[in-house]
Amino acid sequence: MMLHIPEVLTTQEVAAIRQQLDQTDWVDGRATVGEQGARVKRNQQLPEPSAVGRELGEKILQRLIKQPLFLSAAIPYRYVPPLFNRYEGGEHYGFHVDGSIRTIPGTNLNLRTDLSCTLFLCDPEEYDGGELIVSDTYGEHEVKLPAGDMILYPSSSLHKVEPVTRGARVCSFFWVQSMVPDDGRRTMLYELDQNIQKLRAQIGDTSEVLGLTGHYHNLLRQWAQI
Numbered sequence: 001m002m003l004h005i006p007e008v009l010t011t012q013e014v015a016a017i018r019q020q021l022d023q024t025d026w027v028d029g030r031a032t033v034g035e036q037g038a039r040v041k042r043n044q045q046l047p048e049p050s051a052v053g054r055e056l057g058e059k060i061l062q063r064l065i066k067q068p069l070f071l072s073a074a075i076p077y078r079y080v081p082p083l084f085n086r087y088e089g090g091e092h093y094g095f096h097v098d099g100s101i102r103t104i105p106g107t108n109l110n111l112r113t114d115l116s117c118t119l120f121l122c123d124p125e126e127y128d129g130g131e132l133i134v135s136d137t138y139g140e141h142e143v144k145l146p147a148g149d150m151i152l153y154p155s156s157s158l159h160k161v162e163p164v165t166r167g168a169r170v171c172s173f174f175w176v177q178s179m180v181p182d183d184g185r186r187t188m189l190y191e192l193d194q195n196i197q198k199l200r201a202q203i204g205d206t207s208e209v210l211g212l213t214g215h216y217h218n219l220l221r222q223w224a225q226i
Contacts, residue, residue, distance in 0.1 A: 040094030
């Protein structure tokens, strides 16, 4: 399931993050991928040990865990702290699949990359090209969102970033391990949860709504891995 999550950050929060990023040194993005990724990756990144990156990443996670839509869709267990990249002057990232396992920096913990997240830190009018293309069984999906909005999609998806031909595309990206590793089950739980929320808003906590809520939690209890 792909999901657009709007307004993870406010306009003011995006502006403050961009101001800090504009004053920071970037490095070649190929330093952070394996041999296969390096063949198709042309962009810039904040170094993973960057103090600025850690500070900004923590702010993003603090905002994200307050987003009901994200929590409903991802059912998150662990996060790789957000990283930051920039594309300009024709830079791009060819089709690839994200690595399945990552180590959480500063810990001995590994994380299974169930979900990939791209948080846009610039508006579409600021640059040409730079579309995120996600390919799945239903075809190719083009993503270019307003600043502060995020796209969430399965890390198993083949995806790429088109060349940026004008301006600069600045984003944060990171991965989530879900308590429910199967995408199909996560999708069913998300749809059930969203419909429960709509029914609760319309008719309150009736016995039927409470029954569906119990059904949701029993499924989550059966499928969750923690």
